[in-house]
Amino acid sequence: MPVTKGIKDLIAEARERINTLSLDEAKARLDNPDAVFVDIRDVRELEREGMIPNAFHAPRGMLEFWVDPDSPYHKPTFAEDKEFVLYCASAWRSSLAAAALVDMGLTRVSHIEGGFTAWKKAGLPVAEKAAKR
DSSP states (O other), rough: OSSSOOHHHHHHHHHEEESEOOOOHHHHHOOOOEEEEEOOOOHHHHHHHBSSTTOOOOOGGGGHHHHTTTSOOOGGGGSSSSEEEESSSSSHHHHHHHHHHHHHTTTSSETTTTTHHHHHHTTTBBBBBOOOO
16 A cells, blocks of 8 residues: 655644744753753663653653553653743654644643754754653
């Protein structure tokens, strides 16, 4: 069976209905206690590249399960009344993830344009992988 809608189409559709932050907008939220940066990359990426300081690691494959309060995997971080700023390496996974969270009913969700690769290239703060919260 042929693919009728590719990943580029899925990402484009997601980006039409999610909030995308520029690097400057994301950086401005870095010390804001009302914002939680959520790193959805694989743990090996975090260990190799580092992460945005104080970001919460929620692997992409578990994100929806961790967000849903009815899930046995729910994480209390996602029950807080905060803005969740998602990011991955290049803003592809975070586009799809942000759209999924919007579909779940979260209204204060955004992602970072260009992802962690752009963040790091711009010389913005990077920390080593933090311990689990």
